Amino acid sequence: MSSEVRVRFAPSPTGYLHIGGARTALFNWLFARHHNGKFVLRVEDTDKARNTEEAAAAIYDGLRWLELNWDEGPHAGGDFGPYFQSQRNEIYERALKKLRDAGHIFEDAGALRFRSPRERVIVDDIVCGKIDFDLSNEETHPDMTIRRPDGSWIFHFVNVVDDIEMKISHVIRGEDHLSNTPKHIELYRALDATPPQFAHIPLIMNRDGSKMSKRDQGASVAYYIERGFLPQAVRNYLCLLGWSPKDDREKIDIDEIVRLFELSKVHRNPATFDPDKLHWLNGEYARELSDSEFHERAVAALRAAGIKIDTYPNEYVRAALETCKGKINVFDELPAYAGFYFADEISYNPEGVAKNFTPENKPRLQAVRDAFAKIDNFTAAEIEATMKSVAKNLGVKVGAIVHPTRLAVTGSNAGPSLYHLLEVLGKEKVLARIDRAFATF
């Protein structure tokens, strides 16, 4: 039946996938999945046919990372290809001929223009509602160019032709296209085609209210991949920008979102991207990772940071990383958090030094060291019992010896559970590090 839902994401291959584009793709994908329709990827490379594959790679990578798999398009095939505009010239020529034969085209300075019928056009948008555009004034709505003198095509034209040819039922795109839509509708009509349903989704803004642009940190999906965000978290967060499950849930399974998603519930107003909330949500997902999933990502993050974990025994690495699970939100925090496990030389946090490497603490740390030296079975349980008894003998709270010990061994004020971290490090290293710390105060 012709009522099949077919949507498309039609990026320009610029060498990176914008986070707003990713969300547009996501909403298209959600809509397609919700309606058991098809999600098409089409590369709009009218201008730069040369390095298309290379420049499109970032788009593929981003979409795949977010698990927004396309049913038709590059590498997926389909009955409506080719899916690169640079390879669809004949189709555009045919459409142009049709317009020309019907008298819609005129030449101007070598370029071809489409003569507007000069009418009122009502855009019935699923998100924005019915909008009345008056295109009757040529001054304010000039006839659009569809082909440059050099023969290259203008976006508005090829975009419409492709959507017709590919039988796109719903055009879901950024709100920046809303004002262009009536012109597109004129083209559909001139081409004897029924316009698709339109849904213009709000743009994503920066904190300062400006449109997120290429230069802004975090504007590219690659940024999240590189920093070790979890795709399911980024995807979940993106869903929450302009759409809501309408209950108090923030963390929602993608299958549940597919089930609930409706375009008519998408907001009309732009949303500000909030890195803090994404950071939190990523932590929510990170905390529920299985041990092996956590381990895998942690290893990748440490390697990416140049930490030589491969020189350490597997069991050591595994035990070390287990003490970090649940403690970090994003994996790029891990090198700083767990680096002390994999370094011979550690540097001490200056604030911590001022606070903990005090004359008063020196004999306390010495007491800890002496007690540790006597432990045969250097396990977290033994270590904890030992530290508690040392504290008791010293007449101080256990915290008073915990802090200097942590600093001496890890260089930091914060980190994994001290008792467990000491066990992982092992008695030898622990004693050596404490001894070395004495040299600094």
Added chain:
RNA sequence: GCCGCGUUCGUCUAGUGGUUAGGACACAGCCCUCUCAAGGCUGGUGCACGGGUUCGACUCCCGUACGCGGUGCCA
């Protein structure tokens, strides 16, 4: 300039005529605790403004302001 869209805590949002305007992130404090997280509790901040309509407006209508977008061969 013209056209279009938008406006609930700092941010994301719930809310469609009568609510103590709810939740989340962030922030502050407290509890828990070997630190940090996590978790629990508490707190502050919000319906852009002005007119209507109505017994009654965050909610409907009209203006204003502000923001964003489009527009003359970028996608």
